[in-house]
Amino acid sequence: MTDAIEIQRLHKRYGHRVAVHELDLRVRPGTVFGLIGPNGAGKTTTLRTLVDVIRPSSGSVRVLGEDPQRGGAALRRRLGYVPGELRLDGRATGHRMLSFYAQVSGARDTDATLRTARELADRLGVDLGRPVRTLSKGNKQKVGLIQAFMHRPELLILDEPTSGLDPLVQREFLQMVREARDAGQTVLLSSHVLSEIQQTADEVAVLANGRVVADGDVASLRLGSVRRVRASIRTTDADAVRATFSAVPGVVDLEVAEADGIVHVSGSVEGAIDPFVKALARVEVHDLTVEEPDLEESVLRLYGDTSTASVDTSDRPDAATPASPRTRRERREERR
Template sequence: MTAIIEVDKLTKRYGNKRGITDVSFQVEEGEVFGFLGPNGAGKTTTIRLLMALLRANSGTARIAGLDVWQGSVEIKRLVGYLPGELALDPGLTGGQILEYFGHLRGGVDQAYLKQLIARMDLDPSRKFRQYSSGNKRKIGIIQAFMHRPRLLILDEPTSGLDPLNQQEFERMVREVRDDGRTVFLSSHILTEVEQTCHRVAIIRDGQLVRVGSVEELKDIKLQEITITFASAVPIEAFKDLEGVEQVDMLSDGRTVRLSVQGQADAVIKAAAQHSVLTLTSHQPSLEDIFLRYYEGDGVAAKEVSHVVQ
């Protein structure tokens, strides 16, 4: 596959304040790429650099083979961009705003635009100042999608949307993906990223700490296995098994709870030597992964991984 976004050691400083440092990743044409991190982690800074709204101190970024700064005008023709915060004329109606953006694009398919308005359940006759934060977000989503761009760059797109509109947005993203187009999606809503994205990058304090597929990221997280035996089993039988990070015996003396990294084959074989009543396994979610990289002393965040091609 061909990379449509190429970022290499991108760095942006705000005086003495942290921006981003040596951020590197690639986004392949036709994939949905999630950029995950809490507010202030560096997501918006990275996106503004991609859109040439900020200039990097060092490093490079390219979209469709074009340098984002030198080729910014041409890049904007092929990108649908949704900023984290919309600053639009409060006196214009939603319909007027969308008409204005359509003219900037040289015209858009009006039937498709009306379809997006209906899908987002937007009243285009109201003035922008009268919209709730969720309805303002809908305007931003519609203007980003309406010209069927080759690449969508979306900063926290579902912030303020109700659950039904979130689901509709996810369907729209899947349609873009199925059409062979690309989505770069920043978010701190973990289920959104997990349900829509092929690959995920986790950013912490301005530095990229992990890039990989959703399934690959799940594999690095400890899974929890709870086994209840018919009678007491010595805890030592599990402590030194491959992949076992922690073992606890519950108060009943017959239930063992294990934290296991990677495959649980050794644990299952050891448990089979005894009479097992129940065995449950909690598979890690993307939220588990995210919390691991942001919890406690941040040791995991220092384990910077190479980009998964």
């Protein structure tokens, strides 16, 4: 089956500044793919190449089996796109604007498309009878979402789509994404709101400094993160407990205190939890709490201390990137 999106060695330079550095990315049909990264990581540049708003400096991009530079209007009609900086203005009402978009999208049944638009407007809570220029930023964003979804495109490319939306509307949007996937549509969702990705995405790629530093499903990214652990052990020998758990691989920030015949242990476990569990098996555990890592913590660790850095401005092939517990190359070698 042809990938919905196939990016190979995508490189984009603006003068001396490198926005995207030899990026490889594949998105399978009928899935939700999350693209995560801080501001300046290269997310928007990547998405704009998919809809031919900008042209790559080098590399290749294929969308629904076609080159965006040659697909023309026929390809664009198969897409739904929300740009990262949506600008809607003018005297036209939301109804008239969406009617125009329905015609541009080449919908086979314009009436059905507009009915879908009205249903989405009700779900998102936006008045389409008002001139677009009078709408708030959040309501303009809703109109942008409606125009992307209403003709039920094969592929949705959404760049920071919940910008300006309140939490209840964000939740409704995430349900729309799930429904699109269930209907067989493909969704590429760029966001730095990690809870959105965690709740909807089948696969995730983490961008930093224009490069993919890790990818995989949400569960695999979470496994590389830190678990917070707290245990109460029936003993008064705090020194022995400290020695036991200090020797466990991956245990950091260990704190041990004794009170009323119970030794309380707290700390973090990086990576595999099994060595810590085996150490617990050697003592009498009174209570135990293990806080499962979420995607946000995992991704922030991948960014490291340079998570807020701007796009890499050098052209050196060995420019530093955040470390990944399990890189793309490692997984490729495993499959071999």
